[in-house]
Amino acid sequence: MHKRTSQHPISRRQFGVLAGTAAAMSSGMVPGIARLALAEESAAQIIQGKVPEMIVHNAKLGVMETPLVLLRQYEHTPKEILFNRLHFAHEGASSWEATTAAPERKDWNLRVDGLVQRPRDVSLADLAKMDQVKRVSVLQCAGNGRSFYAAKQKVAGGQWKNGGMGNVEWEGVPLRQFLADMKLEPAASAHWLTAEGWDHPPTPEGSDFAKSYHMADPALDNAILALKMNGEPIPAIHGGPVRLIIPGFYGNMNVKFLTYLLFAAEQSPSAFQSLGYRMPNRPVEPGQFGANDYTIYNSVPTYGHTIKSVIFSPLPEDKPKAGAVEIKGVAFNDGMAPITSVEISADGGKTWQEAEIAPPESPWAWHHWTAKANLAAGTNQLMSRATDALGRTQPIDGLARWNPRGYEWNGVERVEIVV
Numbered sequence: 001m002h003k004r005t006s007q008h009p010i011s012r013r014q015f016g017v018l019a020g021t022a023a024a025m026s027s028g029m030v031p032g033i034a035r036l037a038l039a040e041e042s043a044a045q046i047i048q049g050k051v052p053e054m055i056v057h058n059a060k061l062g063v064m065e066t067p068l069v070l071l072r073q074y075e076h077t078p079k080e081i082l083f084n085r086l087h088f089a090h091e092g093a094s095s096w097e098a099t100t101a102a103p104e105r106k107d108w109n110l111r112v113d114g115l116v117q118r119p120r121d122v123s124l125a126d127l128a129k130m131d132q133v134k135r136v137s138v139l140q141c142a143g144n145g146r147s148f149y150a151a152k153q154k155v156a157g158g159q160w161k162n163g164g165m166g167n168v169e170w171e172g173v174p175l176r177q178f179l180a181d182m183k184l185e186p187a188a189s190a191h192w193l194t195a196e197g198w199d200h201p202p203t204p205e206g207s208d209f210a211k212s213y214h215m216a217d218p219a220l221d222n223a224i225l226a227l228k229m230n231g232e233p234i235p236a237i238h239g240g241p242v243r244l245i246i247p248g249f250y251g252n253m254n255v256k257f258l259t260y261l262l263f264a265a266e267q268s269p270s271a272f273q274s275l276g277y278r279m280p281n282r283p284v285e286p287g288q289f290g291a292n293d294y295t296i297y298n299s300v301p302t303y304g305h306t307i308k309s310v311i312f313s314p315l316p317e318d319k320p321k322a323g324a325v326e327i328k329g330v331a332f333n334d335g336m337a338p339i340t341s342v343e344i345s346a347d348g349g350k351t352w353q354e355a356e357i358a359p360p361e362s363p364w365a366w367h368h369w370t371a372k373a374n375l376a377a378g379t380n381q382l383m384s385r386a387t388d389a390l391g392r393t394q395p396i397d398g399l400a401r402w403n404p405r406g407y408e409w410n411g412v413e414r415v416e417i418v419v
């Protein structure tokens with residue numbers, strides 16, 4: 001078992017590097033052999049309970065995305081098809097349980113430490129007794145859509161299309177309520193909260209997966225220490241028994257297997273906070289700014305989802321005929337302002353029309369939209385563009401937001417349908 005209370009990894013590995021395959025990939029060292037192995041192993045063999053149709057990006061790390069033809073069939077994305085992302089290989093002490101079943105972790109314990117009134121350990125039973133709330137939120141990898149940046153220059157890492165996301169119902173204890181009830185009372189100087197799970201890198205130089213949040217961030221008002229996903233205990237592979245969920249925030253900010261909350265004056269020096277999962281402060285071109293040039297001064301973490309829409313229907317697989325079709329899809333943002341319009345085009349952006357948006361289940365859930373259009377014989381360029389009440393919208397040219405780690409793709413969505 002992985003009980004690690006005596007000496008927490010944060011103190012062991014202050015200034016680690018991004019470990020494993022991610023680092024190897026960014027230096028272009030992925031051997032052809034590893035690639036071949038991926039193709040042979042299906043998602044269902046890598047993670048017990050996943051459907052074999054999942055698109056595997058990295059077998060060793062259990063990274064896989066959902067084909068849209070599956071994703072669009074469910075309102076709440078079931079565990080069997082929800083995308084998965086992990087950073088440390090399934091081996092040795094850092095091992096994750098490769099299953100969608102609930103984890104067997106009776107020894108689980110949450111350590112709350114740092115600038116709080118009284119550092120303490122909290123058991124699963126303690127948490128389960130507290131009042132719980134439900135929050136439906138899109139969970140999306142910051143790398144979702146990374147493959148589309150290849151039109152400018154290919155970015156190292158999993159070549160995600162649109163399936164690195166899902167719409168999930170989470171249930172758990174509100175974070176701020178938890179701090180109050182547990183009489184933790186973080187000090188005024190505790191500007192940052194850092195969260196970590198029990199997984200850790202295979203080598204000592206590696207950084208632990210630690211993420212930090214600013215205590216004044218209004219998104220923390222909605223954060224929960226989640227115990228359930230879609231009404232069941234959180235599956236082992238999706239971060240059970242307890243996962244920190246910040247609705248509307250990119251996947252990496254939703255720490256799985258949560259075992260440690262640290263209140264401190266500074267954010268974590270972990271490479272996953274200070275170097276990885278960040279966006280440059282200004283537009284950058286390939287070659288101008290490298291994947292290892294990020295600092296906490298020239299870039300910002302991938303916090304809330306940038307506004308985005310995805311076309312679910314028709315997809316090329318649907319082979320629609322010429323004539324009237326219904327165009328359907330979803331849109332979402334960080335939940336901080338309502339989505340006010342989704343425009344669609346069926347002629348490559350020459351003409352646009354408003355889609356109808358159904359009321360969402362929550363501010364962070366995906367919003368369904370529909371519109372009618374005519375498909376002509378030949379090639380049809382379908383496009384969709386969402387805008388919110390703050391005027392935030394999707395760039396026509398998503399490549400303008402090209403960045404060396406390939407995050408936050410939100411270019412106007414395009415689907416080519418040949419009739």
Ligand SMILES: Nc1nc2c(c(=O)[nH]1)N[C@H]1C(S)=C(S)[C@@H](COP(=O)(O)O)O[C@H]1N2
Nearest residue numbers: 083084085086087141197238251252255256
């Ligand atoms: N402890 C831990 N939490 C983690 C990660 C991880 O490797 N370890 N990966 C993060 C990233 S980058 C993403 S996109 C999401 C993926 O969540 P999922 O696998 O449940 O879909 O988990 C996040 N939380």
Ligand SMILES: [Mo]
Nearest residue numbers: 141142251252
């Ligand atoms: Mo991610």
